[in-house]
Amino acid sequence: MADKAVPDIVVGRLPIYLRALTYLKADNREITSSQELGDRLGISSAQIRKDLSHFGEFGKQGTGYDIAHLERNLKAILHVDRMWDVVLVGAGDLGHALAAYRGFAGRGFRIAAVFDKDPAKIGKPIGNDLVIEDVATLADRVREQGWQIAIIAVPADQAQLVANTLVQAGIRAILNYAPITLMCPSGVRVEQIDPAAHLQHLTYYLG
């Protein structure tokens, strides 16, 4: 179903559509339209129809989208119709916030392990039911468990080294919170959380 030729920029919008559908479903809604989704998301309805058309026919002219059906399809397209283990590296303030974050539930992810290099943190509980592990064991643990996804929440000057270790151990997808651009081989996907970029998006609209 997933056409490899779909532009990455389109792929990046699918989770936003999925999130909106999930909210509508929670409101007991059954049908929506590209117009309604677009109004909620600040994206044109034409763009939404074009984006979704890469993956099949989901709506009928005049009747709109079946919310549950489209949600199910988007989950399958994004491969979140299953649960993914995520490795978290860094147990500072941000790592603690992420280990306790409630926004992963129901969206396909769980933090499976947390690593840090600080001896004072290793062995301490974190999140609901995890214990901070020694980053020295990170590569072996990733290989043993076959983990594919990692979140980097270490200081900027350590992030590239952590990324190198993760990639060598088999990680294929990284969500990076450190304010640097990671260099990774082409088979590895990286997304960056960049709050300054979001703030700049907002200040465009301020005088």
Added chain:
Amino acid sequence: MADKAVPDIVVGRLPIYLRALTYLKADNREITSSQELGDRLGISSAQIRKDLSHFGEFGKQGTGYDIAHLERNLKAILHVDRMWDVVLVGAGDLGHALAAYRGFAGRGFRIAAVFDKDPAKIGKPIGNDLVIEDVATLADRVREQGWQIAIIAVPADQAQLVANTLVQAGIRAILNYAPITLMCPSGVRVEQIDPAAHLQHLTYYLG
């Protein structure tokens, strides 16, 4: 210069272009091309040229973009050729991480104040040179200082209430870390940090 008709989705890419230009400049580069930017960012060169064309003529056919010139222009377009004060609400793990975050420097923002409702936290130092303030004083402080931008880093069940307070006090732009969709009046812009959406973008490419 800022054409109000520019699609929001285009505006959202400008900070990403700006970030890439800043990295290139740090590498002592002077000229780049839509092709090089596109390769770095996973966006087609045609898209980049089209996005930038909303704001003027920045490159010449065959000679590419002057990095410093384009960077300066993007900063002006995004209104980050100045420094913005940002109010941070929530001094939990995430709030502490944000107050100490080094990724705002040089990008137009500084955390000007941090608020929390926990009496045990109020008055305690946070970040480099701030003291946690009582959220009961939030509205008055926002009005007094004329702050326009806020970051919400409180638990999901408190985020809407905080947003209401901020908006009533005059905040016009909110970066929301809580995993809920905030309801705000149409004059107020909201961006959401949604790590699960980024992870879903990544899992699209995992089998």
